[in-house]
Amino acid sequence: MFISGCMSKKTEPLPQHGMLWKITGNGLKNTSYLFGTYHKPGGMQVLDSIKNFDSIFSSVNQLICEFQVTDFLNPLKQKKENDFNLLKPWPNPDSTYTNLFTKHQKNIFDSVVNSSKLLKQLIRADLNLRPLSLINFISLSEKTKSNDNSTTVPILDSYLQNLATKRDMKIISLDSKKEFLEIKDSINNHLSQLDYRTEVDILMYYIKNKHRIDSLKQIYTNELLTTYLNQDLVSLGKNNEKLNSHNNIILSFLNNKEFMQFQKEMLINKRNNLWINKIPNLIKNNSSFIAVGAGHLGGAKGLINQLRQLNYSVVTIK
DSSP: OHHHHTOOOOOOOOOOBOSEEEEEOTTOSSOEEEEEEOSSTTGGGGGGGSTTHHHHHHTOSEEEESOOHHHHHHHHHHTGGGGGTOOSOSSBTTBOHHHHSOHHHHHHHHHHHHTOHHHHHHHHTTOOOOHHHHHHHHHHHHHHHTTTTSSOOOOHHHHHHHHHHHTTOEEEESSOHHHHHHHHHHHHHHSOOOOHHHHHHHHHHHHHHHHHHHHHHHHHHHHHHHHHHTTBHHHHHHHHHHHHHHHOHHHHHHTOHHHHHHHHIIIIIIHHHHHHTTHHHHHSSSOEEEEEEGGGTSSTTSHHHHHHHTTOEEEEOO
16 A cells, blocks of 8 residues: 555656647646747648647637747847857957958958848948858848748747737737846857957858858758658757757857757756746636747657646647
């Protein structure tokens, strides 16, 4: 009798497949749902493969998401420079493109600028953007030339938030502004400070290899989208890490794998731990639709497993 009473709850196998999960038990008054979203174009297609999605979404009275985009626009814009871990002030009297570029680098840079109206305008405006900031504008100018942004493709997260607004559903953010920005700062501060010369070297590395870099990015993006649409939680994490590692030009240049692991720990696992302390109270008395990036669902530290450890029943809906 004593041995039986001390036996621990049977451990369920880690989730491997599915983007929509039903949450019941542990005293819940109403059924809630957990849904893995895709933060890039193309994710909307997954809704076609989930039966009764509309009726399920309509059955709840609140949407719980990572954060509402409009709430974060201003704070993130103010901290945009910190996204590159630029810890030194710019511009600096002793650090300009004139003395940072070699003659050969200046010629390469000028040829890129002269091929783009956008870059010409930036240079004429004398904004003196830092080398790493310029990489984003070079990439943007390439997309503009190829008409990649001629049509707007809806993002799944925004679609769900707009749908909830139309249906007068309450929308709750799991990330507080303070928590999210503290995590971003922790990530930035973890990477060694870059000097201006290194920034120029990274800029040159991108310019010389941008076609190969962009081509691989498209391949990795397609692989990730296919994995998501197949609702494969196991492969999703691996493909997402591969894409993130490739997309971060600093880490590609420095080959810093340890930083990538730290970044994952902060952006995925730490946020999961913060969220799991909030979710039980949010769903206790309200039927909820929790929509977060699919990378937060699977694995031992994922939301599905952590909810199960709190004695909720979490089962996939096909």
